[in-house]
Each structure stands twice: as C-alpha cells, then as structure tokens.
Amino acid sequence: MKSLLKRGKNINLIIGLLILSTFLIMMLMSFFYTPHDVNAMNIANKIKAPNSVHWFGTDEFGRDIFSRIMQGTRTAFFIGTVAVTIGITLGTLIGGVAGYVGGWLDEIIMRIMDALMAFPGIILALMLIAVFGPGMVNTSIALGLMSIPGIARIARSGFIQHKEFEYVLSSKLIGVKPFKIMFQHILPNVSSPLIVAASINFAAAMLAEAGLSYLGLGVQPPDPSWGRMLRDSQSYLATAPWYTFAPGIAITFMVLGFYMLSNAIRDITDPRSN
Amino acid sequence: MTYTIRRIVLLVVTLTLVSLITFSVFQVIPGDPIRIMLGPDADEEQVATLEKQLGLDKPLYMQYAQWIGGVAKGDFGQSIRFSKPVSELIVDRLPVTISLALMSVIIVAIIAIPLGVFMAKRQNKPSDVVFSSLTQVGMAIPSFWLGMLLILYLGMTIKFFSISGYVPWSISVKGALGSLLLPAITIAIPQIAVMFRYVRNTVIEQLQLDYVRTIRSKGITEKYVLFKHVLRNSMIPVLTVFGLIFAEVVAGTIIVEQVFGLPGIGRLLISSIGSRDFPLVQGIIMYITVVVVLVNFFVDILYSILDPRIRMT
Numbered sequence: 001m002k003s004l005l006k007r008g009k010n011i012n013l014i015i016g017l018l019i020l021s022t023f024l025i026m027m028l029m030s031f032f033y034t035p036h037d038v039n040a041m042n043i044a045n046k047i048k049a050p051n052s053v054h055w056f057g058t059d060e061f062g063r064d065i066f067s068r069i070m071q072g073t074r075t076a077f078f079i080g081t082v083a084v085t086i087g088i089t090l091g092t093l094i095g096g097v098a099g100y101v102g103g104w105l106d107e108i109i110m111r112i113m114d115a116l117m118a119f120p121g122i123i124l125a126l127m128l129i130a131v132f133g134p135g136m137v138n139t140s141i142a143l144g145l146m147s148i149p150g151i152a153r154i155a156r157s158g159f160i161q162h163k164e165f166e167y168v169l170s171s172k173l174i175g176v177k178p179f180k181i182m183f184q185h186i187l188p189n190v191s192s193p194l195i196v197a198a199s200i201n202f203a204a205a206m207l208a209e210a211g212l213s214y215l216g217l218g219v220q221p222p223d224p225s226w227g228r229m230l231r232d233s234q235s236y237l238a239t240a241p242w243y244t245f246a247p248g249i250a251i252t253f254m255v256l257g258f259y260m261l262s263n264a265i266r267d268i269t270d271p272r273s274n
Numbered sequence: 275m276t277y278t279i280r281r282i283v284l285l286v287v288t289l290t291l292v293s294l295i296t297f298s299v300f301q302v303i304p305g306d307p308i309r310i311m312l313g314p315d316a317d318e319e320q321v322a323t324l325e326k327q328l329g330l331d332k333p334l335y336m337q338y339a340q341w342i343g344g345v346a347k348g349d350f351g352q353s354i355r356f357s358k359p360v361s362e363l364i365v366d367r368l369p370v371t372i373s374l375a376l377m378s379v380i381i382v383a384i385i386a387i388p389l390g391v392f393m394a395k396r397q398n399k400p401s402d403v404v405f406s407s408l409t410q411v412g413m414a415i416p417s418f419w420l421g422m423l424l425i426l427y428l429g430m431t432i433k434f435f436s437i438s439g440y441v442p443w444s445i446s447v448k449g450a451l452g453s454l455l456l457p458a459i460t461i462a463i464p465q466i467a468v469m470f471r472y473v474r475n476t477v478i479e480q481l482q483l484d485y486v487r488t489i490r491s492k493g494i495t496e497k498y499v500l501f502k503h504v505l506r507n508s509m510i511p512v513l514t515v516f517g518l519i520f521a522e523v524v525a526g527t528i529i530v531e532q533v534f535g536l537p538g539i540g541r542l543l544i545s546s547i548g549s550r551d552f553p554l555v556q557g558i559i560m561y562i563t564v565v566v567v568l569v570n571f572f573v574d575i576l577y578s579i580l581d582p583r584i585r586m587t
Contacts, residue, residue: 111287111291112291114288115288115292118288118292118563119292119295119559119563120521120525120562120563120566121522121524121525121528123525123528123563126559127296127555127559128299130555131299131302131303131304131552132304133304203414207416211416211417211418214418214529214532215528215529215544216548217547227416230416230418230419233422237425237426241426244419247419248416248419248422248423251415252414252415256411256414259410259413259414260410263410
C-alpha cells in the first residue's frame with residue numbers, strides 16, 4: 001500500500017480508483033436507499049426530462065432513472081465479479097498446469113485454448129446463451145468462460161518462465177509436492193500480470209454484458225441493467241434524447257475506471273512497461 | 275516453406291477443434307431441443323420427423339461426421355424457421371455484413387495509421403497525451419451506444435445518412451454509403467483506438483533502432499526517414515494486428531447491425547437465437563468463426579512472406 005501511495009502521481013490510479021469507488025458507494029447505498037422506489041411505475045409520469053425530483057428523468061414506465069442506475073451497479077459488479085472469478089480461477093489453473101507440466105499436455109491444452117480464442121468477440125458467449133438461455137447468472141458464467149483462454153495464456157507464460165528458476169528446482173529437490181510448488185511458490189511470483197488481466201477482464205465483461213443485454217440476450221427484466229436501459233432508450237432517441245445518456249455514461253465510466261486501474265497496476269508492478 | 279506447412283497444420287487443428295466445440299455445445303441443450311424448437315403443441319409424429327430430418331436418431335460421431343462433411347462443402351445445415359439451407363440465408367445477407375466489415379477496416383487503417391505515426395513523433399507532448407487518453411475513452415464506450423449517439427447527432431441532422439435499414443449498392447451507391455457509413459464508423463472507433471496505440475508504439479520502438487540513427491547520420495531529412503524507412507518497417511508488425519482487428523470488426527457487426535437495423539448476418543444470428551432455430555445459430559457461428567480463422571491464417575502467411583525472419587524461427 002505504501003508503494004501505491006508513493007506513486008501518487010499516477011493519474012490513472014487516482015482517477016480509476018475515484019471512479020470505481022464512486023460506483024462502489026452507489027452500489028452499497030442502493031441496498032439501503034434509493035431516491036425513489038426502483039420498480040415503482042407511474043405511467044402518468046413517464047419519459048420526463050431530468051428535473052429536481054428525478055435527477056436523470058424517468059423511463060417509459062415512469063420509473064426513476066437515477067435509482068435504476070444506482071441499482072444497475074449491482075448487476076454490473078455482480079457480472080464482473082462472477083465472470084472474473086471464473087476466468088481467473090480456471091484460467092490460472094489451466095494455464096498453470098499447461099506451463100508447469102509442459103510437453104504434450106501443454107500442447108493439447110493450448111491448442112484447445114487457441115480454438116476457443118478463435119471465436120471472435122462475444123460469439124462464444126452468444127453460443128452459450130443460445131443453448132443455456134439468457135439471464136444474469138448464465139451471462140456471467142458465459143463471459144467468465146470466454147475469458148479463460150486469454151488468462152490461461154498469461155498464466156502459462158509466467159509458469160514456464162518460473163519453473164526453471166532455482167527456488168522452484170530446490171523445492172522440487174526437497175520433495176515439495178508439485179501442486180504446492182505451483183500454487184504456493186510460483187503463483188505469487190507470477191500474479192502481477194494476472195491481476196492486470198483481472199482488471200481488464202472486469203471491464204471487458206461489463207462491456208460484453210451491456211452488449212448482450214442491449215441485444216436482449218443478457219440480463220432479463222426485472223433485474224436492472226445499463227445495457228438493457230440503453231436498449232429501451234433507443235425507441236425514445238428522437239423524442240427524449242437525454243434518456244440514453246445516464247446508462248451510456250455509467251457504462252463508459254465504469255469500464256474506463258477498470259481500464260485506468262489496470263494501466264496503473266501494470267505501471268506499478270512492471271517497471272519495464274514505461 | 276516449413277513455416278507455411280506448420281501454419282497449415284495448425285489451421286487444420288484449429289478448425290477441427292472449433293468445429294468440435296461448436297458441435298459439442300449444441301449437444302448439451304437442456305431439455306429436448308426438438309420440443310424446444312417445435313414448441314409445446316408439437317405431436318409425436320412431428321417430433322419424429324424433425325428428429326430424422328436433423329439426423330438426431332443416429333449416433334453422435336455419425337452426426338458430427340455428417341455435419342462437418344457438409345460444412346467442408348459449404349453446407350451448414352437447414353434452418354428450421356425458414357425451411358431453407360443455412361448457407362443460402364447467409365449468402366443473402368452477406369453483402370451487408372461484408373460491406374460493413376470492409377468499410378470499418380478501411381476506416382481504421384486510413385485514420386489510425388497516419389495518426390499513430392504522427393503522434394509517435396510527438397511522444398509525451400500535450401497533444402499525444404490528450405489523444406492517448408482519448409483512445410482509452412474510445413475503448414470504454416460501448417459500440418452500440420456510440421452508434422446511438424451518432425444517430426442522434428449525425429443521422430438525425432444530416433439528410434445523407436439513413437438511420438435504419440439498408441440500401442443495396444446495386445440500387446444506389448449514395449444510398450448504400452448513407453446507410454453503411456455511420457455503422458461502419460461506429461464499429462471502427464474502438465478499433466481505431468486499439469490500432470492507433472499499436473502503430474504509435476511500434477513507430478516509437480522503430481525510431482530507437484540503430485538503422486534509424488545510421489540513416490539520420492547520413493543527413494537524410496526526418497520526413498524521409500519516417501515515411502520511407504520507419505513506416506515501412508513498422509507496417510509489418512502492424513499487419514498482424516489487422517487479423518485481430520478483423521475479428522473484432524466482425525464481432526462488432528453483430529451488435530451494430532441491430533442498432534442500425536441492417537439486415538446482415540449478425541441480425542440473422544440474433545433473431546435465430548431468439549426463435550431457438552439451433553441449426554441456424556450453429557451454422558452462422560461456425561461460418562463466422564471459420565472466416566475469421568481463415569483471414570488470420572492468410573495474414574500470417576502474408577506476414578511470413580513480407581518478413582523472411584518469421585520463416586527462420
């Protein structure tokens with residue numbers, strides 16, 4: 001933490017943390033308080049431009065957009081957290097085993113990872129959702145699985161590099177079990193690029209979730225989702241252009257926050273990157 | 275030559291695995307896929323007919339062999355909803371998606387490459403710092419929202435652009451451009467950000483190499499150094515990124531076609547997921563992925579021709 005503070009000049013870190021902590025506070029607050037009831041409909045009050053009562057206006061059901069943006073942070077953080085947890089855990093395990101064991105096992109695993117990476121963009125997630133159906137949980141699992149190959153590659157290169165180092169060789173000599181060497185000895189030494197990858201994947205998962213929800217294949221109502229809100233706002237683009245800005249800006253800032261954080265972590269942990 | 279052979283073997287392995295993954299995922303549809311596709315009112319006879327039509331009464335390996343044999347010949351199966359071959363449905367919508375993807379890639383190239391070279395010379399000056407931060411925002415904006423903003427600020431105010439629907443090239447070139455330009459820009463912007471960063475960093479790296487110092491010491495003008503020598507050498511690594519950019523652009527068309535109501539392959543894919551037309555979904559996903567894999571293969575081969583060092587390793 002001290003080294004983090006010492007680099008207080010790191011503008012990415014400051015702005016990134018500022019953005020993310022704002023969203024985090026909004027999320028925590030949403031459990032206790034939102035300015036209006038998130039699901040309270042009031043047709044008489046639909047599509048009202050931002051005013052002093054409804055800061056970001058109201059949607060086509062007269063629901064308060066600001067409150068829904070607040071609650072949308074829960075969906076965003078939930079999807080990001082689940083996707084990154086799945087991606088990092090399985091990716092590190094698969095890539096770590098491939099890199100550490102090497103040989104034909106490595107070859108087979110990495111060819112499968114390459115094949116998974118060959119599916120462009122959200123196609124892999126779309127395929128999983130087509131089969132298993134949309135929804136918050138399925139979306140986050142699909143996005144998590146989608147991120148495994150990229151993380152496996154990063155983990156693998158770290159493990160390959162470190163398995164020849166003396167501390168690993170000497171641990172082997174004194175009979176430490178391979179699993180312990182891999183995850184207690186090597187993993188802490190190769191974790192920096194994985195932490196950067198986790199932060200980038202958080203951003204990527206949120207962008208992908210927004211895209212899927214926009215297509216109507218991600219988070220389903222009544223769960224609030226920024227992507228879904230953007231989808232709904234498109235019908236009112238001509239009559240109520242302000243509707244689209246709150247969810248759009250929320251997604252952009254959230255993703256930007258994670259990008260900035262990942263840049264900052266990379267700059268701090270890898271001095272060569274500058 | 276050995277590089278090319280190795281690359282071909284890798285291509286075959288990747289395509290085989292891609293087909294196996296695509297095939298397997300559709301084997302694990304929860305519940306009875308036939309009943310899902312036909313809806314709750316289907317009787318036993320309809321179920322049996324469709325099962326036979328799709329070959330689902332045969333063992334798995336036979337089903338796979340039959341499917342992959344068809345794919346190799348360009349037969350991606352039969353759509354349930356349209357009762358038409360998947361390949362025919364794809365071909366119908368191909369002009370839209372190809373035009374869109376090509377336009378996006380061209381926009382990325384003509385904006386990102388000159389800009390990257392330009393900013394590399396201004397490394398760490400205010401204009402470079404500002405622009406580099408802008409690229410971060412460009413990568414963070416969801417493409418479909420960007421599309422909506424373009425509709426709002428350009429599509430609705432400038433008559434040239436149509437904000438929904440597609441005009442074929444054969445009917446009106448102006449109309450086609452008007453219907454494709456905004457979506458192409460939408461897809462391009464995040465990729466411009468990615469490409470710009472890559473070009474900028476490659477040129478900066480090249481400028482630090484010995485050969486640049488040597489030609490500079492010969493008294494050659496800086497412009498000549500940059501555009502004759504550095505740009506050429508930078509373009510080779512930049513070429514490899516084009517394979518990745520192409521994959522991202524193709525993925526981008528899926529969402530952006532929805533935003534602009536373009537009748538392309540992406541729109542077909544999304545609507546077929548909605549209607550649970552599994553053979554069509556499977557066919558489109560396989561088709562898109564094969565095209566992307568092949569494009570990347572050719573980019574790699576081209577790369578090895580342009581840079582003989584690759585073939586040595």
